[in-house]
Amino acid sequence: MARLNRVHEVQVETKQSKSQFGETAMKIIVGPSSVELAEKISQQTGLEKVSVATRIFPDGESYVRLDGNVEGEHVVIVQTTCAPQDSHLMQLAFIAATAKRNNAKKVTAVVPYLAYARQDKIFLQGENVSIETVAAMLKAAGIDELVTVNVHEANALKLFAFPAKTVSAIPLLAKYFIQKGVEKAFALSPDKGAMYIAQQARTVLQGEVGYLEKHRDRYTGQTTQAASHLNVRGKSVVIFDDIISTGGTIVGAAKILREQGAAHVYTACVHGLLIGDAEKLILNAGVEEIVSTDSVPSKYSKVSLAPLLSQELKALS
Ligand code: R5P
Secondary structure (H helix, E strand, C coil), X not given: CCCCCEEEECCCCCCCCCCCCCCCCCEEEECCCCHHHHHHHHHHHCCEEEEEEEEECXXXXXXXXXXXXXXXXXXXXXXXXXXXXXXXXXXXXXXXXXXXXXXXXXXXXXXXXXXXXXXXXXXXXXXXXXXXXXXXXXXXXXXXXXXXXXXXXXXXXXXXXXXXXXXXCHHHHHHHHHHHCCCCCEEEECCHHXXXXXXXXXXXXXXXXXXXXXXXXXXXXXXXXXXCCCCCECCEEEEEEEEECCCHHHHHHHHHHHHCCECEEEXXXXXXXXXXXXXXXXXXXXXXXXXXXXXXXXXXXXXXCHHHHHXXXXXXC
């Protein structure tokens, strides 16, 4: 076998406890990009785990090996597709194909962060619809159904040739602020298109809600935000977004909130990509805390998706 430069082995652990799903309902395949989350889901549901041995060869190619029996089983692969996106997507495809090769009855992919979902249409002549290509690849690999969390654009899921759904982690993120003791916070969407997110947060926070107008230059990627009047003077505000990437959107929103007299500014997102200096830029803009889920595992993953996804698996079974 070729020499390997990186090895990540996940040990097999067979649960003795009876699943809440019945004797043979499903098995959880622990994807290498979501080990902790998959283990939490297994603990919370009582579903048996199947581990995956993964390796990255010196040239960067991925290798996977299922370490458990999946014959006749409905398997649920938990594998997020955060960076390195392409490797994580290939691992997901390889795991699904291996499960089918070993006669799994059905393959459900739980992909908390779905890479390439932001390119769900052609914005400029000559572009690809990247998520459509990803969907075709996952179908070819043998995936029968997909569950993701707060996909950037719900229309992206219509491009899948098998059932694909998105669930929302916003109520869980909002509850974090209730538990922290932040009362009746103003829920702000930094973008009109994400207003549904702020509305969901408001039902938990019981404060006010608002949004900013954001414009993105499709050639440079630069965004600008317009300040409408917001009733935030002296209030605690949480800026909710699906993704924080470079932090530019949150920095712009925080600046407007400070100008309008907000007393405390926090931010919460489902997918905390936080590229480069994003954290520093956001904190320097006066944001007191950054909170994300474990869709992208990091030090900001203060809210786990495990309860939400465990619930969702019960609905699937
Ligand atoms: C875009 O519309 C998304 O909802 C986010 O607002 C965006 O991805 C955030 O990117 P950044 O952190 O680079 O401003």
